[in-house]
Amino acid sequence: MRRFKPSSQALTQIAGAVVLAFLVMPIFAVVPASFNQASFIKIPPEELSLQWYSAFIEDRGWMSSLFNSIRVALLTTAIALVIGTLAALGVERLPKRMRPFVIGAVLSPLIVPVIMISIALYYVTRSIGLYGTVTGLALSHALICVPFVLLNVSVSLQRLDPNLARAASGLGARPGYVFRTVTLPAIWPGVASGGAFAFVLSFDEVVISLFIAGYGAKTLPVKLWEQIRVEFTPVAAVGSTLILTFTVVLFILTRLSARKRNSAAEGSQ
Incomplete structure (x- = not known):
């Protein structure tokens, strides 16, 4: 009888799945905790109930913070997409010797500790009157979201054949x-992908929000921290379950959209 010997690739995939489960499962533990009937956290819950979801919806403070998070995340995503995409297009046109310096300057917010940025x-938002506003919070979040947009768009630009744009320009098309x-x-x-990263980062950001949100733009992570x-x-x-749900659904939709577009591109070829 022939014995089954798993390949090294299969062993690597199994090990990766185990590590991923070890890292992710504690995060998903908050989901059953949200359906607990008791007035304290217990995992797994003895009895399931939606009473805490009702309490969340009926509480004006929680709902206000949720809508603030969505508004800030949408505005942050729009700002980061415009700036990050334009930056990626500009970097692509720079000489190769200058690109590392420009990319390093854009990525510098990822190196500096978030507390220092906050x-x-x-002090900047206080001096220009944007402290405690959705606009000020979105601009602040965009500072750490732009690098992710730049990186994702730059990867796509490297796969783009520059002759396509040149051919369109040669035929008389405007820029x-x-x-x-x-x-x-x-x-x-x-x-x-860059927009998904920007939305999730803004929606989950707590350190910058603690410094900038104030009372008028309190987001869901800040409300959670206070609670x-x-x-x-x-x-x-x-x-926490709502934040997790937003994150998972957004990334699933992003992956499905990318897979559908790649399939259409392969079919056209």
């Missing part, structure tokens, strides 16, 4: 039309 943004019909459809997977400092009830698990 302190600096606090704006070339970008809409040639460049943007080709780099759309990178734009979509946990007082007491950790299943309502906080509901908020």
